[in-house]
Amino acid sequence: MTSEPTETSTSSTGEITGHSGELAVQVARAHGVETMFTLSGAHVFPMYDGAVKTQQDGQGPAMRLLDVRHEQTAAFAAEATGKLTRVPGLAVLTAGPGVTNGISAIAQAQFAGSPMVVVGGRAPQNRWGTGALQELDQPPIIAPIAKSARTLMTAADVAEGMDEAFTLARSSHRGPVFVDIPMDEFFNSASGTVGAGGTTRLEPDPEAVRRVAGLLAEASRPVLILSTDVWADGAEEAALRFVEDLGVPTLTNGMGRGILPGGHRHLVTKARGAALSGADLVVVVGTPLDFRLGYGVFGGPDKNPDGAFAKVVHVADSPGQVSGHADLAASVAGDLTTVLDGIQAAIESGAKPDWSAWSDQLADLVKAATARDAELLTAEADPIHPARIYGELVPRLADDSVVIGDGGDFVSFAGKFVEPKRPGGWLDPGPYGCLGAGLGSAIAARIARPSAQVTLLLGDGAAGFSLMDVDTLVRHDLPVVMVMGNNSAWGLEKGPMQMLYGYDVAADLAQRTPYDQVVTALGGAGETVTDPTQIGPALDRAYASGVPYLVNVITDVEAAYPRNTFGI
Ligand SMILES: Cc1ncc(C[n+]2csc(CCOP(=O)(O)OP(=O)(O)O)c2C)c(N)n1
Ligand SMILES: [Mg+2]
Numbered sequence: 001m002t003s004e005p006t007e008t009s010t011s012s013t014g015e016i017t018g019h020s021g022e023l024a025v026q027v028a029r030a031h032g033v034e035t036m037f038t039l040s041g042a043h044v045f046p047m048y049d050g051a052v053k054t055q056q057d058g059q060g061p062a063m064r065l066l067d068v069r070h071e072q073t074a075a076f077a078a079e080a081t082g083k084l085t086r087v088p089g090l091a092v093l094t095a096g097p098g099v100t101n102g103i104s105a106i107a108q109a110q111f112a113g114s115p116m117v118v119v120g121g122r123a124p125q126n127r128w129g130t131g132a133l134q135e136l137d138q139p140p141i142i143a144p145i146a147k148s149a150r151t152l153m154t155a156a157d158v159a160e161g162m163d164e165a166f167t168l169a170r171s172s173h174r175g176p177v178f179v180d181i182p183m184d185e186f187f188n189s190a191s192g193t194v195g196a197g198g199t200t201r202l203e204p205d206p207e208a209v210r211r212v213a214g215l216l217a218e219a220s221r222p223v224l225i226l227s228t229d230v231w232a233d234g235a236e237e238a239a240l241r242f243v244e245d246l247g248v249p250t251l252t253n254g255m256g257r258g259i260l261p262g263g264h265r266h267l268v269t270k271a272r273g274a275a276l277s278g279a280d281l282v283v284v285v286g287t288p289l290d291f292r293l294g295y296g297v298f299g300g301p302d303k304n305p306d307g308a309f310a311k312v313v314h315v316a317d318s319p320g321q322v323s324g325h326a327d328l329a330a331s332v333a334g335d336l337t338t339v340l341d342g343i344q345a346a347i348e349s350g351a352k353p354d355w356s357a358w359s360d361q362l363a364d365l366v367k368a369a370t371a372r373d374a375e376l377l378t379a380e381a382d383p384i385h386p387a388r389i390y391g392e393l394v395p396r397l398a399d400d401s402v403v404i405g406d407g408g409d410f411v412s413f414a415g416k417f418v419e420p421k422r423p424g425g426w427l428d429p430g431p432y433g434c435l436g437a438g439l440g441s442a443i444a445a446r447i448a449r450p451s452a453q454v455t456l457l458l459g460d461g462a463a464g465f466s467l468m469d470v471d472t473l474v475r476h477d478l479p480v481v482m483v484m485g486n487n488s489a490w491g492l493e494k495g496p497m498q499m500l501y502g503y504d505v506a507a508d509l510a511q512r513t514p515y516d517q518v519v520t521a522l523g524g525a526g527e528t529v530t531d532p533t534q535i536g537p538a539l540d541r542a543y544a545s546g547v548p549y550l551v552n553v554i555t556d557v558e559a560a561y562p563r564n565t566f567g568i
Pocket of ligand 2: 459460461485486487488489490491
């Protein structure tokens with residue numbers, strides 16, 4: 001394909017003129033976007049032409065076109081890019097089915113607060129209502145699962161509309177923004193201004209900050225929870241300072257994992273139950289008080305010898321995120337670095353609290369749990385216990401590793417055993433829990449962190465949603481190591497159904513399928529492993545291969561993840 005740079009396209013900031021695709025791409029570039037994830041459709045061709053022109057104009061980083069095999073992969077790749085880079089990911093989806101195929105990822109971005117912009121194609125306005133191909137009014141479908149969803153009706157609306165979309169997506173509380181552009185207007189030209197690409201930051205109420213500091217200073221057994229928005233808001237350094245200087249026992253989850261590197265003395269994730277049951281104050285930073293956190297109720301008569309519930313403080317990046325259902329002792333909303341630094345300064349201006357007895361008690365429990373884990377991690381059972389895979393994988397993970405989980409029980413085991421060394425490298429399904437994000441996330445990670453080790457953990461069930469996009473890894477030369485826990489079942493559904501009914505249906509998959517051969521057929525490589533002692537050598541071959549490589553480990557379907565909640 002050839003495309004001449006037009007004289008009308010100008011630098012990445014300032015006045016620009018061009019067709020809607022050029023305008024939209026220039027705005028995206030001004031916001032720091034470097035990759036467009038897409039699957040071809042004529043409705044969005046101008047976006048491709050806009051990208052090609054950036055590859056020729058020498059005015060800044062070119063917009064890379066990354067074409068995939070299913071729009072869900074494009075949208076999940078954009079979502080993961082938002083999570084990893086903290087710059088909105090960009091997915092470009094063709095009209096109608098292209099857009100509807102991206103909906104799960106948009107919903108996931110809304111649940112996880114991931115900054116992303118989705119540009120949809122749209123049937124031409126000059127034919128609207130007469131039955132053009134794929135004529136679907138998309139914004140009303142997407143509005144409930146996005147920060148904003150609207151049509152940029154004319155080419156003259158595109159530059160400003162796109163700037164608003166990116167600014168909104170990347171401002172607290174982050175999330176997905178959808179725009180579509182009618183096809184006739186997509187090809188039309190107009191002028192517009194491209195700015196430097198900004199964001200907005202919210203100042204917290206100083207009085208609220210002081211109140212939280214007061215509660216923390218008075219607490220005897222506090223626990224801090226650091227989660228996704230701490231990373232998304234760029235507050236990971238403030239959070240680490242806060243924990244180390246004050247000595248507060250801390251749990252991490254979501255993208256917050258790694259803020260305290262695995263093994264850190266104040267990280268008590270392995271004593272989570274005891275920490276949350278025994279705490280007299282739980283300070284939750286950067287995540288909703290949802291099912292993963294017992295809806296914000298900690299302690300109480302069945303958990304705690306003195307029967308007391310913990311006081312709960314909710315710290316959020318924006319007022320709309322503060323829990324409306326939990327019984328809160330205090331809350332504060334705003335830029336999380338400012339909030340954490342403010343609380344710390346207020347505490348340090350008084351007598352320094354001493355939580356060392358509580359902290360030591362939890363540290364002993366962490367030690368005991370680590371010793372218990374060691375047994376599972378070295379299990380020699382045949383068929384292989386999924387934990388053994390992590391026994392082999394964890395020592396091989398690099399400090400800069402990006403670890404992506406797409407699956408059920410197999411990924412829950414990862415949550416238990418993998419403790420990242422740095423923040424921003426752990427991508428799990430999060431509160432939306434959508435299977436199928438795997439290949440899109442892996443593509444995004446390989447691009448966002450070109451020199452990092454990238455590992456995708458796949459359940460055999462989850463793999464079915466996106467494995468064809470190994471083709472994308474191969475075509476774009478994106479080596480990723482995929483590790484599959486293949487229990488020949490939808491394990492996370494089989495176990496609970498057995499528990500509820502004493503039998504299960506619709507939970508078995510074909511037995512011991514050699515999915516590595518699928519990857520090989522698509523141009524990658526891989527192998528099947530059935531002997532626990534062979535997992536390590538297979539992983540070494542995978543990391544050394546330099547190609548998309550699937551280590552397909554056949555595991556024991558009976559080795560279900562021990563869980564006591566179904567997430568409701
Ligand atoms: C899109 C989607 N469909 C269905 C589910 C329900 N679900 C959650 S976990 C799970 C089983 C996953 O199986 P697999 O990936 O093989 O992992 P395993 O639990 O066997 O380790 C299913 C079907 C879901 N979360 N997302
Ligand atoms: Mg499975």
